[in-house]
Amino acid sequence: MTSQFDAGLYRWVTDLAQRTPGPLDETVRFFSDYGLAVFAVLMLVAWWRARPANAARMATALSVPLVVVVAYLVNDVIKSLFDEQRPCQTLHTVTVETCPGLGDWSFPSNHTAIAVAAAVALLIADRRLGWTAVPVAVLLAASRVWIGVHYPHDVLAGVVVGVAVAWPLTVAARRAAPAVEQLRGSRRLGPLFGRAPAGTATGGAPPLR
Secondary structure: OOOOOHHHHHHHHHHHHHHHOHHHHHHHHHHHHHHHHHHHHHHHHHHHHOOOHHHHHHEEEEEHHHHHHHHHHHHHHHHHHHHOOOOHHHHOOOOOOOOOOOOOOOEEEEEEHHHHHHHHHHHHHHHHOOOHHHHHHHHHHHHHHOOOOHHHHHEEEEEHHHHHHHHHHHHHHHHHHHHHHHOOOOOHHHHHHOOOOOOOOOOOOOOOO
């Protein structure tokens, strides 16, 4: 599939990147390629912060990496259905990132779907961490166009996929609170799941901070 309705915006962004100092472009490229690691760190922090909280909050914190995997799989299925070539292949523009080869499909953006799914899930699991994750996800999504590997509509579609997958799944994860409470009673696994303070309810929505 070839879709170039936003090719002009894509060219404007990539031309601007070519006029930008090299060190800045390299920083954006590095962040675009490896910035997903930020979300892995935030997931670990969310788990740690949920250990003294109620079981529902721990359930949502534990669901974040699973939600990200589901978002990636859903996005990859959609990508295989559309078969859109990368814009740097179709438009033959000079880009910051080496252009992926033919058959490395562009629509929707996997990086964006993963980042947005992680940010949304973290926002539900731990509001404070979520408001850190959201701007990181926005910057990472924009960087995919800046380095030349995605059209703007690829990124927007990735945002839609990330939100559509992460929001309902993370909310539904609260229902796993009873299972988490049982695991908290395990001698071996209990420390991994933490224990709620005395008098803390195990059900209901987790407190957001």
